[in-house]
Amino acid sequence: MTQLMGRPILEVPDGLGARPGRADLLTGVRTALVGLAVVGVPVLGLWVATPYARDGAAGATRLAGALWLLGHGAPVLRGGAEAPLTVTPLLLGVLAVVQLFRAGARVAARRGLRSRWGGPVAVWVGYCGVAVVVVVHCAGGGLFRSRVLPDVVAVGLLAALAVGAGVRSAGTVQARTSRETAAWPVLDRLPVWARPTGCAGVVRRSALAAGAALVAAGGVLVVAAAVSDAAAGGGRGMAVLGRGSVALVGMVLLAAVLLPNAVVWGAAYALGPGFAVGEGTVVAPGGTALGPVPEFPLFALLPESGPGGWRLAAMLLPVLAGVVPALLLGRAAASRTADEEPWHPVATALAAVAAALLTGAGAAALAWLSGGALAGGRMARLGPVPCWTGLAAAGWFAVVAVPGALLVRYRVLRPGRPGPAARTGPAGHARRTAWLLRARVHAAVVRLSGRASSAEAS
Structure with missing residues (x-):
């Protein structure tokens, strides 16, 4: 046994x-x-x-x-x-x-x-x-x-x-590293000064960071909707859940399984196009038009029908999410080694646009996966429209990431500030070595003066 x-x-x-x-x-x-x-x-x-x-x-x-x-x-x-x-x-x-x-x-x-x-x-x-x-x-x-x-x-x-x-x-690790530092073949047609060399890995990481920030924005909206419903008394949600302990557990488990779908719908809401809960409906920051919806806890978090009003503030979340890829791309554009030149501003803008396009493609894929049909007839269309969601994500991140990456690149490479190559190259190592040597000499002098003063006192 x-x-x-x-x-x-x-x-x-x-x-x-x-x-x-x-x-x-x-x-x-x-x-x-x-x-x-x-x-x-x-x-x-x-x-x-x-x-x-x-x-x-x-x-x-x-x-x-x-x-x-x-x-x-x-x-x-x-x-x-x-x-x-x-x-x-x-x-x-x-x-x-x-x-x-x-x-x-x-x-x-x-x-x-x-x-x-x-x-x-x-x-x-x-x-x-x-x-x-x-x-x-x-x-x-x-x-x-x-x-x-x-x-x-x-x-x-x-x-x-x-x-x-x-x-x-x-x-192998070597193959993965070579893929990270490679550039895309389509960039070979550009002039040498306009090519963001070794941008493939940076662009992928920036797109992933933008996607993660966008998903986080959707989660923030779902939590805000749940808090708002609870503050209003939670009437809609509790009416759905008050049908016995077994029905309560089943509804909670089903809502937990579909919670990532709700987060993606929240991200589409923040981007602007919103999503649909049935044919002829729309839930967007600009306004909500809803008909009868099934009794389900997540549907209880939907806003009431009417103009958007203060809900337009949700569109600030993609702006904040675009700061993350802007920082990554800007620092990558300026963080070159001693043998490489920093990216040209045009190359930096092209890398930011490529990251925005990848983010839009991922947003469209998630929108397509999270939606579908719940039944025939009116409920045959639920979720975001993939093409509009992808275009909105690419547009938002291009508008924010391109100037943001250029600004970060300028601040890192501005005159009077030592660049990454100076801080990490041979000159930077020499300065650090001289500083450590001065610190050790100073410590030795302090110790010797302390011993001399103690000897005189004795």
Whole structure:
């Protein structure tokens, strides 16, 4: 019994060490089963706690499987009318991507670069095998029903992209460093003075920082809406949650799963285009036009219909978020080594525009993933419009990051201030060495004078 309890759960047996194909296949199966367990355990727990559950255990497992498929972006059908449900719970999607990414990286690191495609393919096959079983099981009926071919394709595509990214991340440090310091081939057509040399890594980091700041802005708006609703008495939210303990727990868990979607919608709100909660609706800083919405805790945080007014202040958040990439790009433009010249102002502006475009592409992708259809008819359109959200993000960050990066570059390189090369080059090392030498001589003189005074006193 002690040996069984000490053995890791779902660990690959030692006898499969000489059979890497089976071990990698089981790695994919284990990754899928862990994701299913994360979704299935709360669903089955709520089913057990429900005193008058209409469906049996098969219905609960179908519901868990449908939620797992939705986390991969796979569409499902809801109810007897077979209304489409395509809203992807981003929290479940991030969980699946992280698991697949780590599985691909582990397999690639274990097998080496020469056979890196053999192991990841087996991981992908094992994961998709579990997905096929789940899709077939959920196609039988219940509250949510899967669509066999689209669901299998969606899960397979996501698994291939995530595992491939994990395999690529397992490359050597030298290759990763060369990618960070490289420039894009499209910049080779520019004059030499206008090229931001080695900008690829800096632009990627700046775009990631801008995206993280934009997501943080969306989170701030969600928290502000929750605080405002609570300060107003929380009538809308509490009316939704006051339906018994099991319904309360289920609603809270579902709201937690969809909370990243609400954060992305909040970011789209701060950018200006806003989002929709049904056909013919808009929720934006300039004004809100809403119709009847489903009773759900997150929908209780929506603003009331009417003009924006003071809510236009939310558009200041993207301005503050654009300061982060401006600082990164400006310091990178001026922080050159002794053998390299700082970026020209034109090159600095081009790097800032490239970071803004990457940020816009990421914002459009997140807007597309976070929205979808909740049902047919009026609720067939929820979430931000991807193209408008991406254009707004790129425009905001270009307007803020370009002049901000130029200003930071000027302040670092302004006359009278030693530049980064002077502080880090041979002259800078010589100055630091001279300063340390003077400090040591001063300390020695103080010690000798102290000893002399004590000798005279004696």
